[in-house]
Amino acid sequence: MEAIRQLGQYATLLYHALRSILEFSTYRKNLFQEFVKIGYESVPIIMLTGAFTGAVLTLQTAYQLGADTLLPISVVGSIVGQSIIIELAAVIGALVLAGKVGARISTELGTMRVSEQIDALESMGFNSVTFLVVPRVLSGILMFPVLYVVAAVMGISGGLLAGSLDGILLAAEFMQGAREFFFPEDVVFGVVKSFVFGFVITSISSFKGYYASGGAEGVGKATTQATVLSCIYILLSDFALAALLL
Amino acid sequence: MIEIQNLSKSFGENLVWENVSFNILDGETLAIIGKSGSGKSVLLKHLNALLYPDQGEVIIDGHKLFELSYTELRKIRQKFGILFQGGALFDSINTFENVAFPLRYFTDLNELEIRKKVEKALEMVNLVGSGDKPTSALSGGMRKRVGLARAIILEPEYVLYDEPTSGLDPQTSQEINDLIIYMSEHLEITSIVITHDMYSVLQIAEKVAFLDQNKLSWYGTLEEMRSSTDSSLLDFIKASEYQI
Numbered sequence: 464m465e466a467i468r469q470l471g472q473y474a475t476l477l478y479h480a481l482r483s484i485l486e487f488s489t490y491r492k493n494l495f496q497e498f499v500k501i502g503y504e505s506v507p508i509i510m511l512t513g514a515f516t517g518a519v520l521t522l523q524t525a526y527q528l529g530a531d532t533l534l535p536i537s538v539v540g541s542i543v544g545q546s547i548i549i550e551l552a553a554v555i556g557a558l559v560l561a562g563k564v565g566a567r568i569s570t571e572l573g574t575m576r577v578s579e580q581i582d583a584l585e586s587m588g589f590n591s592v593t594f595l596v597v598p599r600v601l602s603g604i605l606m607f608p609v610l611y612v613v614a615a616v617m618g619i620s621g622g623l624l625a626g627s628l629d630g631i632l633l634a635a636e637f638m639q640g641a642r643e644f645f646f647p648e649d650v651v652f653g654v655v656k657s658f659v660f661g662f663v664i665t666s667i668s669s670f671k672g673y674y675a676s677g678g679a680e681g682v683g684k685a686t687t688q689a690t691v692l693s694c695i696y697i698l699l700s701d702f703a704l705a706a707l708l709l
Numbered sequence: 710m711i712e713i714q715n716l717s718k719s720f721g722e723n724l725v726w727e728n729v730s731f732n733i734l735d736g737e738t739l740a741i742i743g744k745s746g747s748g749k750s751v752l753l754k755h756l757n758a759l760l761y762p763d764q765g766e767v768i769i770d771g772h773k774l775f776e777l778s779y780t781e782l783r784k785i786r787q788k789f790g791i792l793f794q795g796g797a798l799f800d801s802i803n804t805f806e807n808v809a810f811p812l813r814y815f816t817d818l819n820e821l822e823i824r825k826k827v828e829k830a831l832e833m834v835n836l837v838g839s840g841d842k843p844t845s846a847l848s849g850g851m852r853k854r855v856g857l858a859r860a861i862i863l864e865p866e867y868v869l870y871d872e873p874t875s876g877l878d879p880q881t882s883q884e885i886n887d888l889i890i891y892m893s894e895h896l897e898i899t900s901i902v903i904t905h906d907m908y909s910v911l912q913i914a915e916k917v918a919f920l921d922q923n924k925l926s927w928y929g930t931l932e933e934m935r936s937s938t939d940s941s942l943l944d945f946i947k948a949s950e951y952q953i
Contacts, residue, residue, distance in 0.1 A: 489814070578795060578797060578800075579793045579794070579795065579797040580797050580798075580799055580800075582754070582759050582791075582793065582797065583791065583793060583797035583799075585757075585759060585786070586757050586759060586786055586789060586790075586791045587786065587787070587810075587811050587815075587863075588783040588784065588786040588787040588815065589783075589814070590779070590783065
């Protein structure tokens with residue numbers, strides 16, 4: 464029963480957000496601030512995550528293929544490149560951002576709720592959903608695909624570097640393999656995924672924070688729920704998108 | 710004028726109060742008193758539709774508050790300024806920007822005009838030169854004064870004060886009381902003050918509404934309160950250690 468009530472509340476929040484999306488002047492300033500917080504400030508962690516994912520995947524792929532494989536060694540580049548583009552850059556990046564971006568959003572909005580800052584906005588005649596939720600969700604939708612591209616580039620670079628430094632394959636061999644199995648539609652699939660993950664993380668975190676109650680403990684609970692739910696829905700939507708689009 | 714008609718509110722199975730009815734006339738200062746947990750702040754939030762009742766009406770200048778569309782409600786809300794208990798200052802911006810906030814979104818004033826108005830408001834609440842301070846650097850009393858400056862910056866018709874003197878030292882409480890009196894007398898603002906501070910009530914209020922035992926237990930002028938024989942009201946006042 465509680466789950467249905469929360470689902471209704473979430474749908475209502477999204478409906479109000481969608482209805483006020485044209486009130487651009489109200490959230491313009493906040494939108495640009497969120498571009499910086501969600502996009503620019505996430506670049507270092509996304510670069511790090513992407514690079515190490517690619518590097519580890521290269522070493523593991525070479526290990527799994529073994530020394531006596533009949534396949535050309537450039538296949539390591541093919542496997543790593545395609546895995547990064549189709550799955551890992553989007554999903555690993557999103558799981559990391561569920562912690563970084565999602566936790567920040569739910570904590571920020573939760574604190575604003577319990578310290579009556581959201582009431583203060585409403586009492587002045589502001590639409591607090593337009594002012595607080597719309598820029599966060601919109602920024603997530605727009606910035607996550609950019610971060611996905613960064614993660615993918617870093618993942619392939621990390622794989623290439625790890626492969627050559629470990630003496631597994633030459634950079635040229637890695638790139639040859641990666642190019643052979645590079646399909647532009649895989650990138651489109653990754654972008655679509657990151658677009659959905661951006662929406663999932665920012666909308667769930669905004670919802671949990673916006674309706675937080677019960678002081679510091681309530682904000683902590685909202686943040687934990689936001690992070691856990693974001694991770695669960697990232698995995699579920701990943702599966703759904705794979706089943707639908709591949 | 711604010712008309713409160715047969716208002717009832719529960720949270721789950723917990724009844725806050727029922728059938729609360731009284732009017733607040735233009736220009737008057739009403740104090741809503743009662744013990745902690747008697748639902749004073751809940752009642753205050755109904756006057757601005759921050760909470761909705763289980764039944765009953767709040768009518769603001771002829772408009773039934775709970776029947777308005779959200780767009781209409783936002784216009785009515787602009788007639789109000791609210792001083793929240795903890796100030797409810799936006800901690801992502803400094804003191805000046807907190808006070809300037811409503812001006813930036815609801816007026817066409819240029820930067821110079823905004824600066825003049827904000828400085829005047831900060832001067833009114835004795836906070837000249839504090840505009841650059843982050844809100845985290847403000848004391849409890851300063852936060853309330855900044856909240857008050859923000860509440861009145863758009864020159865509202867009604868100001869709602871939620872426990873304006875709670876947690877403050879006597880001197881700062883007196884400053885807040887003086888400000889409420891000043892607003893009422895010089896800016897012709899209708900004031901509704903939630904408090905359990907009887908010293909404040911005796912200084913600022915013209916009328917008093919007493920919430921007790923899940924209802925409006927007593928309502929009248931300050932003079933009527935002085936001569937009241939209502940036992941629960943007298944017990945509350947006696948517990949406050951003030952002689953009336």
